Amino acid sequence: MNYQAMLAAVLLIPLLGALLNGFFLRRAPRLVTVTVGTLAIAVPFVLSCLLVFGPVSAGEVIRTELFSWISVPFNEGRLEVPFGLSVDRLSGILLLIITGVGSLIHLYAGEYMSHEEGVYRFFAYLNLFVFSMLSLVLGSNMVVTFLGWEGVGVCSYLLIGYWYSDEANARAGMKAFVANRVGDLGFLLAMFMSVKLFGTLDYSRIAEALTNELAAANAPLLTAIGLCLLLGVTGKSAQLPLYIWLPDAMAGPTPVSALIHAATMVTSGIYLMTRMSFLLVHSPAAMTTIAVIGACTALFAATIGLVQNDIKKVLAYSTVSQLGFMVLGCGVGAFQFGVAHLMTHAFFKALLFLGAGSVIHAMHHEQDIRKMGGLIKKMPITGWTFVIGTLAIIGFPGLSGFFSKDEILYYAWSGTFGHPLLWVLGALAAACTSFYMVRLTYLVFFGESRVEHAHHHHDHGHGHDHHHHEIHENPLAMTLPLMILAVFSIIGGYVSMPHAIMHMLGIHAGENLITQWLAPVLEKAKVVMTAAHGEAHGSAALEWGLMGTSTLVMLIMSGFAIALYKAGPKGGESIAKAVGGLYRLILDKWRVDELYQAVIIEPLKKVGDGFFKFGDRALIEGIINEGPRGIYLVTSVLSDIQSGLVRNYLKVVFVGILALCVWIFI
Amino acid sequence: MLTLPELGLYFSFLMFLVGLAGVMFRKNILFMMLSVEILLNAANLAFVSASRLTNTMDGQVVMFFVMAVAACEAAVGLALIISLYRTKASIEVDDLKALRG
Amino acid sequence: MNLVMLSFIVMGVAAVLLSGVMITRRWPVSAAMVLISVMTLLAGMFGLLDAHFAAVSQIIVYAGAIMVVFVFVIMLLNLPPEELRYGGVTVGEMILSAAGVAVALVLGTKVGQGYLSVGIEELGILKSENSLALHRPLFGPDQNVKNVAATMFVEYLWAFELISFLIIAAMIGSVVIAKKRSAENANAA
Secondary structure (H helix, E strand, C coil): CCCCHHHHHHHHHHHHHHHHHHHHHCCCCHHHHHHHEEEEHHHHHHHHHHHHHHHHHHCEEEEEEEEEEEEEEEEEEEEEEEEEEEHHHHHHHHHHHHHHHHHHHHHHHHHHHCCCCCCHHHHHHHHHHHHHHHHHHHEEEEHHHHHHHHHHHHHHHHHHHCCCCCCCHHHHHHCCCCCCHHHHHHHHHHHHHHHHHCCCCCCHHHHHHHHHHHHCCCCHHHHHHHHHHHHHHHHCCCCCCCHHHHHHHHCCCCHHHHHHHHHHHHHHHHHHHCHHHHHHCCHHHHHHHHHHHHHHHHHHHHHHCCCCHHHHHHHHHHHHHHHHHHHHHHHHHHHHHHHHHHHHHHHHHHHHHHHHHHHHHCCCCCEEEEHHHCCHHHHHHHHHHHHHHHHHHCCCCCHHHHHHHHHHHHHHHHHCCCCCHHHHHHHHHHHHHHHHHHHHHHHHHHHHHHCCCCCCCCCCCCCCCCCHCCCCCCCCCHHHHHHHHHHHHHHHHHCCCCCHHHHCCCCCCCCCCCCCCHHHHHHHHHHHHHHCCCCCCCCCCHHHHHHHHHHHCCCCCCHHHHHHCCCCHHHHHHHHHCCHHHHHHCCCCHHCCCCCCCHHHHHHHHHHHHHHHHHHHHHHHHHHHHHHHHHHHHHHHHHHHHHCCHHHHHHHHHHHHHHHHCCCCC | CCCHHHHHHHHHHHHHHHHHHHHCCCCHHHHHHHHHHHHHHHHHHHHHHHHHHHHCCCCHHHHHHHHHHHHHHHHHHHHHHHHHHHCCCEEECCCCCCCCC | CCCHHHHHHHHHHHHCCCHHHCCCCEEEEEEHHHHHHHEEEHHHHHHHCCCCCHHHHHHHHHHHHHCCCCCCCCHHHHCCCEEEECCCCCHHHHHHHHHHHHHHHHHHHCCCCCCCHEEEHHCCCCHHHCHHCCCCCCCCCCCHHHHHHHHHHHHHHHHHHHHHHHHHHHHHHHHHHHHHHHHHHHCCC
């Protein structure tokens, strides 16, 4: 089997799985559905490993074209857009994350959804999502990527509203879809401008076409492309100001939150920016905007996460915040660490979400952390893996989050487009992260049990009252993915080990693993950045200092959180009272939804009402009501002719015959 | 002066007109079918007259075929009438307006 | 004006008039009886045209078989009198009839001017080398059946065979139409 065919198979097997599950296995037993769904991701994972650790790690770029998609005359030439796939080192990483974490989550979901009816629909959507996500990262041109970009949006919509009989879920899906559409508009505009400027949409061709002279001559256009791409990123990767859909997206089943809204789809913005890094670095304005938006999102979402009481909402705001870190990393020019954080985040956030799902599953859909506590005794595997995930995300030294986040913070200070102020924002966000994650973990797994008994769903009704109180560990299909992800959450970060630590350990490889791995992809961007701004101006002392500071802050905040919530969830009330107004503001998520309601939605509604009154009522309904009246008059005559009476038809025929006779014989 | 076959053609034309009037003006489906029989007979008369006129046998053979078609038409048509009468309890064609536009 | 011509004209006028009588009957049975007499008159006209086989089959097949089926169905339906209203002729229908009669008169004058004979000669049918007419007498006594048979089973053999299929199809069709209904009734019962 050659590599081109393998590449096509990686893309098409999930689609096959989706078709099988969606159309042909609707009545199949649950086991068949789950097996088909999981294998449709696991087989591509194996193929991806062969591809990535084989030719891609040797520096090859595998390309294949499935068919010629668009071919139109353009500017005296032709605009050729094939359905082309390519896998290089960047898409290789994404490929492994999507199929690897995807397989684990599919395995988990088979158990998590075991009480649901019609689970084939769920797996068909999930497989379709993976297909879309793969075409997003494997597309060799922007159009294929856009296909995937839209596809993941649709699947996200379908999966958020999976329990569509509840109106709130359907609304959450709609909100995600609309917010994403705003971002998609940006991506589309960026594509149009790229066609205008380069005459092609193929990434490698654009990279070739974008010379320094062209960049110098078209600086405003490049900034516009960069900002439009950023708009797309804010939509898909939930950045300010379009992040609002992600917390609501938690209405979907938890495996969906883990796969789509933590590990893969929301990171596609980071992928896109890294893919287009050679273009973005030509525009300092765009890069600075990206960095500022990333840093602000990181801090903003982290503050909201401080006060949430829903286990999934905390993780959702945490995801927005972590995505902010990645965007910040890209914005300061440290694309490789954005990708590294993407990878480590995929591990530990998927782990945290799956752990949360495990808790929710065991607690029969209870999500309020004030009603949990002490669960680690009853669910040891979930509990300890969750602790590992928490330690990883808050950047405990030695775990994955520590390396990737600290590299981003270091470059936020010292990177090409970095600024100490960006570091301050990032460090504050990291401090908040430590607080809310430790708070979450402590309230759920440690302390006294606050599990309520009264509202339980399973009422057996004959003396078994205490039976359903027993919360116990979930089966292996759910805990195995947790354990695997926990291992990767620990070791995943070593790819982006800081220079200072490498020196201390005596590793003299020059650059760390992720930088080496992504060097071919980021080569052009690096050349441009070095030419325009010189080498990044960091030092080992600065690196140690920043690392020490953030570790210290992390430890203080974690200790503070534990001390505060040792006595239970009411521990934070004293602080909340002290800053009453601010607390309520944060509890209402800074009232951003209300702001949008007042500033965008209400005026739009007014405009819409205006259109309705004057356009719809007066004009269109006028035409619609009066037009048909005229048409009715005409048609009633025509309708009378078609009386349905054979006699009348015959009369017409007879008149015709007479006319014919007259014409022929007279 | 007209020859015999020419007169036959003329009579056939008149008979055809009368039959057509029957199909067009009567609302009772039985009468319509009887009128169709008149139409077919008028056609037969025309065929036979033409056969005599042209001094060939073809007209008479076709007249025989028309008779076979008329037999088929009567058999199927009458079966339909019976079926219709059972369904609608009426054989008025004005009650059959399913084709109205 | 010989006797043949005179009787032909009388029969033709009677057939046309009786057709008019038929379509204005109120009762289907009397209409069917009038139609039988029209067919008998036509049989006579066929005979006068030297189409003896046609005349005989007109009596046997038409007046005999087909009309019996008609009468049978009429009896079977046994329509109540209120089903048999006849509203007369509307103004539009009168205009149509008048136009038809006018065209008939014009055509009649055309036919009287020998229009048809000339047209047929122009068509050249009689000049065909292969026509039976050139080889043997067509319209003598004892010749007609033989000639019809010769034409039908030589030149029109395929049409003849196909007609048999048509008749079988009609037979099956009428049985199906009648039977479907009774099967439904059986199910209902």
